[in-house]
Amino acid sequence: MSSGIPLQYFLILATIMFFAGVYGFLTRRNLITILMSVELILNSVNINFLAFNRYLYPHKLEGMFFSIFVIAVAASEAAVAIAIIINIYRRFTTINVEDVNELKY
Amino acid sequence: MASNQIMFILFAAMIVVFSILTVTSRKILRAAVFLLFVLVSTSGLYFMLNYQFLAAVQLTLYAGGIVVLIIFSILLTSHISQKFESSGWKKNIFSALAALTGAILSIITILDYSFSATKEAAQEVNMKLIGKSLLSVDYDGYVLPFEVISVLLLAAMIAAIVIAKKGAPKKSVLPHLNQE
Numbered sequence: 001m002s003s004g005i006p007l008q009y010f011l012i013l014a015t016i017m018f019f020a021g022v023y024g025f026l027t028r029r030n031l032i033t034i035l036m037s038v039e040l041i042l043n044s045v046n047i048n049f050l051a052f053n054r055y056l057y058p059h060k061l062e063g064m065f066f067s068i069f070v071i072a073v074a075a076s077e078a079a080v081a082i083a084i085i086i087n088i089y090r091r092f093t094t095i096n097v098e099d100v101n102e103l104k105y
Numbered sequence: 106m107a108s109n110q111i112m113f114i115l116f117a118a119m120i121v122v123f124s125i126l127t128v129t130s131r132k133i134l135r136a137a138v139f140l141l142f143v144l145v146s147t148s149g150l151y152f153m154l155n156y157q158f159l160a161a162v163q164l165t166l167y168a169g170g171i172v173v174l175i176i177f178s179i180l181l182t183s184h185i186s187q188k189f190e191s192s193g194w195k196k197n198i199f200s201a202l203a204a205l206t207g208a209i210l211s212i213i214t215i216l217d218y219s220f221s222a223t224k225e226a227a228q229e230v231n232m233k234l235i236g237k238s239l240l241s242v243d244y245d246g247y248v249l250p251f252e253v254i255s256v257l258l259l260a261a262m263i264a265a266i267v268i269a270k271k272g273a274p275k276k277s278v279l280p281h282l283n284q285e
Binding site: 036 | 107153178182205211225230234235247258262
């Protein structure tokens with residue numbers, strides 16, 4: 001299925017996706033859009049793991065299992081982050097990172 | 106040009122265009138839908154690499170679970186028609202400069218390095234093998250990370266419930282937001 005496509009194309013694609021996520025992380029000011037940028041970054045790392053696994057070490061499964069664990073960590077991170085965001089919205093009635101600038105006291 | 110190359114170009118173009126739109130769109134719900142497109146095309150790439158199980162996990166967990174969670178929290182916390190005011194041009198330009206510099210450096214490094222593949226025969230990835238490796242304690246087994254990740258998921262679930270639980274009603278601590 002992946003014959004005729006060099007490994008470098010996958011890596012360049014993942015690089016562009018990763019740095020799009022970095023750009024969003026730096027410029028966005030809404031907490032949910034920052035979370036979406038983090039999801040982009042994690043997803044691009046998964047593409048790298050799978051491409052390396054398929055092209056360079058096809059007799060092993062390490063890249064695949066590592067991306068399964070990355071997906072699980074991303075899911076739990078999203079759940080906890082959204083719970084925190086909803087709690088912040090209840091307290092401050094905004095989720096703009098520049099208005100949310102103090103902790104409990 | 107073979108059909109798989111055409112499919113790769115299609116998925117790659119979708120990923121590049123929609124991931125840039127995700128981080129630049131001014132309407133938050135549109136950004137979430139663009140993120141959904143990125144995740145679905147990524148699972149297409151996994152199918153091309155012959156990891157069917159992982160592609161299915163990507164579709165159900167990312168595209169089905171996380172995006173729905175994000176859209177729900179958007180609906181809870183923002184007004185749909187509200188547009189973001191753009192952050193200052195200085196911040197935009199310097200962030201774009203940082204991202205572009207990093208991307209160009211990484212791409213130059215990737216093109217410079219000669220990757221060498223092993224000559225060993227490719228292994229068929231089927232569900233039986235995945236299940237056995239996840240629960241095996243041998244050299245190739247992954248039972249320890251599997252158990253750790255199960256504890257992490259349980260902790261995250263409990264933490265999400267405890268944090269989002271409704272406490273006593275509190276006034277907003279920002280005085281200018283208490284007017285309504």
